[in-house]
Amino acid sequence: RYVRQLQRLQLLFSPTAADARGARQFVEEAAQDFARQHPDVVLYVSPHSGPGPAPVLRAEYLNGTVRDELIASKTSEEIVQLATKLANQSGLDIIRIRKPFHTDNPSVQGQWHPLTNKPSILTVQGPRLQPQ
């Protein structure tokens, strides 16, 4: 069955800074809808008062990776899109995938090895029939 890999989202923002305006709007309008649509993600909203660090959305995944996304000067819709993108990701590192395909069964009829098409020693070769 499908298990969503996002464990929790922490929204750290400051209630007075100017660049956290989108974050504040998100908390007022869209955060409850987001939480209702994704019941398996725990959403923590923690405003830290005063001029603190930049507003950040921290995502923690089931395999332990923690990903921070800056949300300074983003509108509420953009934050919703970002949150859904993080919710649909898995916690694997975002690196270049070497090949876009992978199979666990590389060969269906058996991999070729130098003896595949050679007849076995036990097959008896009869005398050559004369052409009639």
Place this chain on the structure above:
Amino acid sequence: RRSEKPNWDYHAEIQAFSHRVQENFSLDLLKTAFVNPCYIESEEARRRQLGLDKDAVALQLQDNSGLAERGLRFARAYLAQCFEGAYPELPAKGVEALVNFLTSRELVSYVAQNLSIQDLALCRDFPAPPDVLQRTFLAVIGALLESSGPERTGIFVRDFFIPQLIGKDLFEIWEVVNPMGLLLEELTKRNISAPEPRITRQLGVSTVLPVYFVGLYCDKKMLAEGPGETLLAAEEEAARVALRKLYGYTENRRPWDYSKPKQGLAAEKAISSN
């Protein structure tokens, strides 16, 4: 420990866990499932150290050992039933080896780690040792058994344990010392004559790395063929290939059928046989 870092709400995390796994739990059972005996002892020791009264020292929490035992018994019975249904030729020792592998400490703790049980489990040491994780996960299965009944728990066990067998070969899991003897037993059960090993192909006989293909023939018909470095190794490998074919556990068998849930009759048999 994650529970000691900022932003942690235990109740919300437990609700999110039940949604993540798409199962309805009764939350009290689930909370008792996460409480380990070592946690209770460490809490009582800490309270005694802080100098509280005797009444305050005794915690009101129950362990998860009863739930864990029930979960383990159900999981073993259900998995044994699954394998007997899917591979009817496999002998009892093989089924037991598969079930032991699937409920072994490493596998269960690996599954538990990736389901965030290591954050929710209450235990004494950090990071939680694998037997604690195993006990907690089995207790979760036991709690699910109590809350939703055997059918849903069976589907849960099937969805989380059987994919761990993908890509694994039978004899990696089941250690067989004498495959030839086992093969002879199987053939006598089916009334087929004893196999006759013959060399089918050979390459590089006089080099450092010879390859011999030994085929096992019963009544002049080929049963199986296996490669090996020496003649003995090739014969053993051919016996293993023959056993795999007989038990239906080859690499090209049909993949596991996850489509419809098992009938209620089968699940109740699992419970009543405990």
